[in-house]
Amino acid sequence: MTQHTAARSQPDMIEFEARVATLRQTHPDSRIQSFEFAGHKYWLKQPERLAGAMKLLKDDPRRALQTEIQVLTGLAGKGAPVPRVMLSGDDFFVVEDAGKTVSSWLHASKSDSSVPFMDVLNDSAKALADLHALGLSHGRPALRDIGWQQGNVKFIDFEAAQQSRPLRYQQQRDLLVYLHSLYRYMGTEHAQIDAAIASYRRSGGEQNWLETQQRMRRWQWLRPLLKPLRNIGGKDLKPVYWVLWHFQRHR
Template sequence: MDYHAFGHSLIPSSPHTRTMCGELDGRKIWIKLPVPPKARIWHHLQRILASALGKPILRYTVSPGGGESLYKEADRLCAFKESGFHVPDVLGVYDDMMVLSDAGPQLRETLDKTKDLQTRTALLKTAMLEMARLHAKGLAHGRPYMRDMTWDGTRIGFLDLEEDPVRVMPLSTAQARDIWIFLSAASRFSRVPGDKLRYEGPLISDLLTTYREQADPKTMQELNNLVHFLKPVRKMLDRSWLWGKIGTDARQSVYVNRCLERDLGSSSAS
């Protein structure tokens, strides 16, 4: 059975998901289906707003969807692999699906299972160092959430390269965006056990230090600019009476921006 036929054989058992896995010739194989084209009216409005404010970082980066998006993601996966990064092998790409090798468990899954604080922090620092190495190679992930990275026990890998921010913004801006997203995702591990509303500890500062030691000054300046730009929104949401009413993602974003304002001294950013 070829990869394309194998992929079609999996679809009936998972009709409501875009990604599915199965075993072929003793090997774990992943199938990824395209999403419908995503360009919607608010994406165009977002582009207009980004242009009006002179903020390329606000440009939307979502995949255009359709078969074309699979070919573009396959190209990015191959480029990452050629640059020495651990990503799934592209076994086949077609108009209606992409076939990939397994790259290991999701990083988030591993972190959630890791109860020892020092071990978990060390793994997050390993992931941050790999992000720094990625950026040093002139690349950007686009969506570096913990679920879009892997850990096979020895190395960090990257998944789901659908979003290519470098298409719509300068590299240093895209890399600053990467770091802000990564830290926001990592902040869930700063949450006080048993209290979903409280965040504390040095994790965000430690991860920023880990990255900053390897970072391009242009990327750090772009990160400082982003944090400064978001500060008014952070201050609006960072109120005790509102804290329990906003969602978890919003709380994590507020917490991270507050930490970065302190650590970067963003009040003087332009």
């Protein structure tokens, strides 16, 4: 088996590889396993164990794992803010921890006023604009797929299904998914949501925001129909009204 490692000092890497090997031996059926090493947190990911009909319904787990490795290393090579792949092989890889997700920071802020949630939120919006400035897209930048720690943002779980579409379409979809996620998790906290979108716009996302607004004009006829559901619809339905409202309200 060929292993690829990120740049670290060799003595550390020998110990690191030994730790990972031990984890793989003691947790052979664990798809995702977190662990600490030298004061840092990492995640070991192994192929999903499929059984029965799922073997027919899902892609080959090893191939899916290799695709994920290729996506992460390729994005890192382009300067994208993604977790670094520390170690990888035919049937596993290890990435550095990306920090708590933005949705987790939001949950924590509800019981702890010292949590810098607006910093987290604005940093996530700026990072999305920076990703787009690199000529890249995420596919599903929901708050649960964006990590933050000490001011550093990392995107996780890139969605490859949209990569065949034109880049402008992908980036507009990114913005819509992100805005939908803001309303899904935050409800009608308009001031905070507006601040996050303002951070995206002034960080290089203005043109994409304007093009997305233009795209949404053809769907504004749905807004009156959705208005009765804006506070009582499901978690995925309610935000649709507010996304349309956002683009209609801002000129």
